[in-house]
Amino acid sequence: MTAGARLWRCRACDWRGAPERIWCPRCGADEIEELRVETGTVEEATIVRRSVGGYPGTTRMASIAVDGGGRLIARLGAGAGAGSAVRLEEDGGVAVARPAKRARHAAVGEATT
Ligand SMILES: [Zn+2]
Numbered sequence: 763m764t765a766g767a768r769l770w771r772c773r774a775c776d777w778r779g780a781p782e783r784i785w786c787p788r789c790g791a792d793e794i795e796e797l798r799v800e801t802g803t804v805e806e807a808t809i810v811r812r813s814v815g816g817y818p819g820t821t822r823m824a825s826i827a828v829d830g831g832g833r834l835i836a837r838l839g840a841g842a843g844a845g846s847a848v849r850l851e852e853d854g855g856v857a858v859a860r861p862a863k864r865a866r867h868a869a870v871g872e873a874t875t
Contacts, residue, residue: 766798767850767857769832778832780857799834801862802826804846807838826850826859 771778774791785792807824822838826848834850836857842848848859 763858764852766800767834767836767852769797769799769828769834770794771797771832776831778828778830780832780834799828799830799832800850802828802834802848802850802859804838804842804844804848804859805833807843824848824859826857 767780768782769778769780770782771794772786772789772791773793773795775786775789777786777788778797779787782796783794786794803826805825805827807822810821810823813821824836824838824842824844826834826836828834828850834857836848836850836859837853838848839858839860842859842861847862849862851858851860
């Protein structure tokens with residue numbers, strides 16, 4: 763497991779996204795650089811019941827709005843759903859989103875759910 767997930771950015775116009783592109787889909791420049799991003803928010807989640815590759819059973823997938831801009835698709839860990847803040851990792855080159863630890867704003871005894 764590697765901390766952060768890869769996202770690609772156009773140096774010319776600041777487009778950000780995944781997967782990697784040879785040219786920027788917004789402006790056509792070929793100045794694409796790789797970033798490593800660590801946090802974001804789940805936009806939508808779905809369950810994939812049949813997949814090609816090494817994941818038996820069902821897999822939850824989500825589109826993630828990356829903090830700082832851009833969007834990527836990630837496998838979604840348990841405990842996260844639409845609207846959840848997530849931290850990003852990579853497992854064998856595949857982006858994985860896990861629930862971010864909640865900030866401890868609640869006072870002692872206050873409900874946190
Ligand atoms: Zn561009």
